[in-house]
Amino acid sequence: MSETTSTQPPAGTVARRPDRWLVLGVICLVQLVVILDNTILNVALPSLADGLGASTAQIQWAVGAYSLAQAGLLIAAGGMADRYGRKKVQLIGLSLFGLGSLGATMAGDPGELIAARAGMGVGGSLLLATSLAIVVRTFEPDEQPKAITVWSAVASLGFALGPVIGGVLLAHFWWGSCFLVNLPVAALGLIAVARLVPESKDPRGARPDLLGVLLSSCGMVGVVYGIIQGPEAGWTAPRTLLAGGLGLLFLIGFMLWERRIEHPLLDLGFFRNARFRGAVSGGVLVSFGMGGSLFLLTQHLQFVLGYDPLQAGLRTAPMALTVVALNMTGVGMRLTAKLKPPVAIGLGLSLLACGLAAIAEFGHDGSYPGILLGLVLIGAGAACSQPAMAGSIMSSIPPEKAGVGSGLMGTLSELGNSLGVAVLGAVLTAGFTGALPAGVPSSAAGSLNQALAAAGPDLKKQVKSAFADSLTSSQLIGAVAVLVGGLLAAWLLGRAGAAQPPVAPAPSEEPVAQPG
Incomplete structure (x- = not known):
């Protein structure tokens, strides 16, 4: 065509x-x-x-x-x-x-x-x-x-x-x-x-940064692999340390290389913009909170409250429905349009943290209405903060680098999700191991089912209670991390001053093609 x-x-x-x-x-x-x-x-x-x-x-x-x-x-x-x-x-x-x-x-x-x-x-x-x-x-x-x-x-x-x-x-x-x-x-x-x-596309497309592609890909794969393997293999296991260490070395090499070449794959000068840094940190935290909370919540609904997979999945839907209701009706956009980006992101991440805390506290004893409140708060927080963060990132970089900006948004989401699952999952496992009643081996703490199988009939209630307590602790830690990080992101954005207009495209950028 x-x-x-x-x-x-x-x-x-x-x-x-x-x-x-x-x-x-x-x-x-x-x-x-x-x-x-x-x-x-x-x-x-x-x-x-x-x-x-x-x-x-x-x-x-x-x-x-x-x-x-x-x-x-x-x-x-x-x-x-x-x-x-x-x-x-x-x-x-x-x-x-x-x-x-x-x-x-x-x-x-x-x-x-x-x-x-x-x-x-x-x-x-x-x-x-x-x-x-x-x-x-x-x-x-x-x-x-x-x-x-x-x-x-x-x-x-x-x-x-x-x-x-x-x-x-x-x-x-x-x-x-x-x-x-x-x-x-x-x-x-x-x-x-x-x-x-x-x-x-960027008119400088004839100058591919092949080494930058190789270094960034190897670095990100190594770091994410280490994060994924950490909870299962152990954070000090050789393969975790080797993958994470090599990934960090590749990323350091990537940053050094990008500073040397004329047309870098990722312009590190973006990170000198306080608005960009604040939006980046906020993006990681939203994914951290949502990814980690869903990971813990699906276990809570199935293992503690006894729902089957479909019932558990349906009971997580209010979070998504809240986001859609606020954004598709325009309520979220009108609210965030009246707020400066630091306030919108700070408010959104605070709501998200409150949602995590509500799930932890009100859902501990099997109260789904308490979990529902937490899911609605998390959805409201995401609806308030995500558009502001995306807009801050994309308006902080030149339009001819829009692909890099879009890629960064996706990277932040994946990293935050992996970190949320890995970190909060590790906290859950560590807390569950320490809370197991005497007579249940610590090696059975890998999952609730393993621990219940290793426990006698008299200990099953204590094992379930230990798991629920550990879930609560993990969710509260996630809430604190999101709240503190959200305040940090808002502060970084506040330092950038008033919102700046989007950067104008370079005069030589290839024009938009219309469908034939």
Whole structure:
């Protein structure tokens, strides 16, 4: 299909496309499915173990391979999108994601599933690295806050609805249905992106930073691998330390290299902007709080309150519904529009911390209404803070680097989610180990089921109580971390002073292409 190039708009604006909201709908649909696959397997793990005969370690890798590949390549994918074309990278990502989903559906053993999930993660990284960049390049500055609000709502919706959709599918179909649903979306996305999404790229695309891509990818993969393996293998285990240490060395090498070359993949000068640093730290904390809380909450609902996977998934839905209700009705946007970014982010993360604390305190004794209150507060906090953070990041960098900005947003989400699961999961395990009653070996603290199997009939009640106490402690620690970090992020943003207008695009940036 041929494309014609429109006359370049004045600096600081993009052409007002009549189909811009349709473009946003396509991008959000693709993003929704990619993010869903981060959490859709949470309730399918027992079915995977039975259907494929997978071990605990193999199940963990089926989940972790996706987020590992995704997080490891996001910054590199954003840089490649800026240089070679965001639409091209989006199409490649859709193809890889669809092929990976097909491979996962047809997997006959754990190894095939893990490989397919890694392929899905590579495709997902290309899609997430371009989604926000395409949104920013499609809308005029006056409409960008509203578009980013919708984009943020869909991100939260996908993250929280994963367990719900996974539970519904498993109630009626086999485990492969969790991947099969991706295929029609990938096919529809390929057609829609090819016809509707405008092309744009950095005019310096002829100068690829291949060493930067290699160093950033290896560094991120090493760090994320260490975070994923830490709770299971031990934080001082050789493979955890080796992976994390090598990852940090690669990232240090990446930063040194980026400071030397003329056209870096990631301009480290962005981090001198206090608004950028505040938004970055806030983004990690929102994902940390939401990822860690969902990880703990699904265990709380199933192991402590006795819900089945579908019931547990449905009871996490109010968090996503709150985000959608506030953002899609415009309430969240009108509220945050009246607040400066530091206030919006500080308020949002404070609400998120209060939600974690409410779940910990009111849900300890099996009170779902208390958990419901916490979920609503977490959703309100995300709806308030996420659009402000996304807007702060994207307005802090030049539009020709929009892919890098979009990739950074995705990287922050993946890192925060992995950190939330790893850190709060480690706190849970440590607390549960110390609280086990005498007679139950500490080696059984890996899960509640193991501990109950090792305990006699007289000790089961004490074991459940110890698990509930440990969950409460972990959730409170998460709440404190989010609150303190949120105040820090707001302070950093406050130092940046009044919000600055978005940076005008470079005069030589390739103009937006219209569909042919």
